[in-house]
Amino acid sequence: MFHKKFLNRFTFGQLTMAFVFIYLIYSITSFVLYQSTASIVNIVISGFLVILAVTDKLQSKHTIRKNYPIFARFRYMFESIRPEMRQYFWEGELDGKPFNRRERSIVYQRAKNEKQTVSFGMQDDPNRIGYEWASHSVYPKHISDTNFRTTIGSDLCSQPYSASVYNISAMSYGALSKKAITALNEGAKIGGFAHNTGEGGISQYHRSGGDLIWQIGTGYFGCRNEKGFFDDTLFEERSNYPEVKMIELKLSQGAKPGHGGLLPAEKNTVEISKIRSITPHTTVHSPSGHTAFSNPTELVHFIARLRKLSNGKPIGFKICIGKKEEFLDIVAAMVETGIHPDFITIDGAEGGTGAAPLEFIDYMGMALNDALVFANKTLIENGLRDKVKLLASGRIISAFDIAKTMALGADACYSARGMMFALGCIQALQCDSGHCPVGIATQDETLYTALDVTDKRMRVANFHKNTMKALGEFIGACGYENTQEVNPKTFNKRIEHGVIKTFQEMYFGNLDTRKVK
Numbered sequence: 022m023f024h025k026k027f028l029n030r031f032t033f034g035q036l037t038m039a040f041v042f043i044y045l046i047y048s049i050t051s052f053v054l055y056q057s058t059a060s061i062v063n064i065v066i067s068g069f070l071v072i073l074a075v076t077d078k079l080q081s082k083h084t085i086r087k088n089y090p091i092f093a094r095f096r097y098m099f100e101s102i103r104p105e106m107r108q109y110f111w112e113g114e115l116d117g118k119p120f121n122r123r124e125r126s127i128v129y130q131r132a133k134n135e136k137q138t139v140s141f142g143m144q145d146d147p148n149r150i151g152y153e154w155a156s157h158s159v160y161p162k163h164i165s166d167t168n169f170r171t172t173i174g175s176d177l178c179s180q181p182y183s184a185s186v187y188n189i190s191a192m193s194y195g196a197l198s199k200k201a202i203t204a205l206n207e208g209a210k211i212g213g214f215a216h217n218t219g220e221g222g223i224s225q226y227h228r229s230g231g232d233l234i235w236q237i238g239t240g241y242f243g244c245r246n247e248k249g250f251f252d253d254t255l256f257e258e259r260s261n262y263p264e265v266k267m268i269e270l271k272l273s274q275g276a277k278p279g280h281g282g283l284l285p286a287e288k289n290t291v292e293i294s295k296i297r298s299i300t301p302h303t304t305v306h307s308p309s310g311h312t313a314f315s316n317p318t319e320l321v322h323f324i325a326r327l328r329k330l331s332n333g334k335p336i337g338f339k340i341c342i343g344k345k346e347e348f349l350d351i352v353a354a355m356v357e358t359g360i361h362p363d364f365i366t367i368d369g370a371e372g373g374t375g376a377a378p379l380e381f382i383d384y385m386g387m388a389l390n391d392a393l394v395f396a397n398k399t400l401i402e403n404g405l406r407d408k409v410k411l412l413a414s415g416r417i418i419s420a421f422d423i424a425k426t427m428a429l430g431a432d433a434c435y436s437a438r439g440m441m442f443a444l445g446c447i448q449a450l451q452c453d454s455g456h457c458p459v460g461i462a463t464q465d466e467t468l469y470t471a472l473d474v475t476d477k478r479m480r481v482a483n484f485h486k487n488t489m490k491a492l493g494e495f496i497g498a499c500g501y502e503n504t505q506e507v508n509p510k511t512f513n514k515r516i517e518h519g520v521i522k523t524f525q526e527m528y529f530g531n532l533d534t535r536k537v538k
């Protein structure tokens with residue numbers, strides 16, 4: 022519209038150029054005549070505008086800047102602050118992705134030990150299709166001890182671990198700052214829950230006293246030889262650190278299943294290289310698949326090898342369900358060999374990441390509910406459910422999320438983004454830029470210096486404690502005394518108008534999903 026020619030002769034761009042040059046000439050003339058302070062200011066401003074306009078005209082990368090010199094820059098500026106503007110001025114209580122304002126607020130309140138109630142009634146629409154809720158009981162229970170735990174470690178494991186039902190999900194040092202990792206780990210220590218290292222190895226910041234779940238990905242960081250293959254000696258040494266309570270082999274991640282990774286040379290500092298057992302200042306690729314095994318039988322034997330090297334610690338694997346038959350084949354290999362993991366982590370497609378291609382984030386992998394139900398049923402049908410615990414991750418942030426996930430089969434849950442909100446994450450969505458404004462997802466010292474570990478570790482611990490308290494109240498209202506009793510008959514979903522189904526009816530039919538205590 023603005024590009025219509027003025028008097029059929031000039032374009033918007035030409036008029037802008039003419040204006041800035043006339044302004045500059047006027048400013049210089051005025052200075053020559055009057056030598057006033059105002060004329061000096063005018064020269065500076067007009068000179069600056071001329072530089073901007075000429076730069077825009079001469080560049081060839083952005084057509085919009087060429088056509089609309091100077092003015093096009095406002096578009097880039099508004100685009101860059103759009104998330105913040107939206108969050109501050111236009112976002113409703115149930116708006117905001119991936120987490121709406123209400124979800125973020127409850128984490129902040131729990132982390133700060135502030136008022137944890139909301140006023141005036143529900144904001145969601147209970148009549149909408151897809152609405153989920155729990156059935157309460159007329160015989161509610163009071164649960165005084167809300168330190169809900171589950172023991173992970175089967176007959177094949179000699180060092181079972183009593184895990185909280187809510188733990189910190191995988192986030193590597195390198196993706197997160199040293200202060201963020203330290204605060205998370207110290208928070209885990211205070212609250213008595215576990216902290217997953219992420220696949221980037223065990224850093225000194227992970228060793229601040231909290232229990233660790235050491236995650237090993239395709240890059241085998243921290244337990245690899247110089248060629249990038251799994252190294253028994255390094256694994257044995259580090260898996261036997263006293264704070265390493267369990268080992269999680271990462272097969273795939275919900276946010277980017279089947280996608281490898283790359284550590285650029287500039288991020289591969291001497292410190293990172295020591296943690297990851299790699300050569301500093303080189304580009305290191307994480308392949309999309311593992312090199313230590315290539316079929317289900319080799320996978321379960323690798324699990325047995327890890328268990329032996331770690332002197333019997335619980336070993337599990339994390340998977341985002343893709344091709345169902347591949348998971349069925351892995352379970353068949355467990356049955357055939359008699360070797361099974363101590364736990365399986367089901368990561369839903371809705372899980373988070375610092376950076377991934379849009380196609381992988383939005384269109385790859387199965388959502389948590391469906392994946393968890395599938396894994397749960399498969400283990401039950403193969404007689405493995407009492408041997409293998411199920412952990413779940415993917416947008417689990419409230420007590421309702423935890424209870425619902427447990428009803429579908431999880432024995433324990435992970436949260437990454439919930440814990441990040443507790444650390445002060447404002448959902449600025451710049452994790453992949455290196456410029457996280459609150460010093461969490463950045464290695465920029467000027468940004469993470471302001472993150473106060475002493476304060477944030479308490480927020481992480483408070484968030485966990487208050488969420489467990491809320492979970493106790495919630496399942497108590499449903500008539501349960503502990504999390505193992507939570508079952509799919511208690512949860513409902515509106516399928517269509519006038520049609521409601523329990524999770525039992527929707528997902529399990531007549532299958533008995535009660536967990537072994």
Ligand code: SF4
Nearest residue numbers: 446449450451452457
């Ligand atoms: S505040 Fe930091 S950690 Fe949170 S979304 Fe933004 S960039 Fe990521």
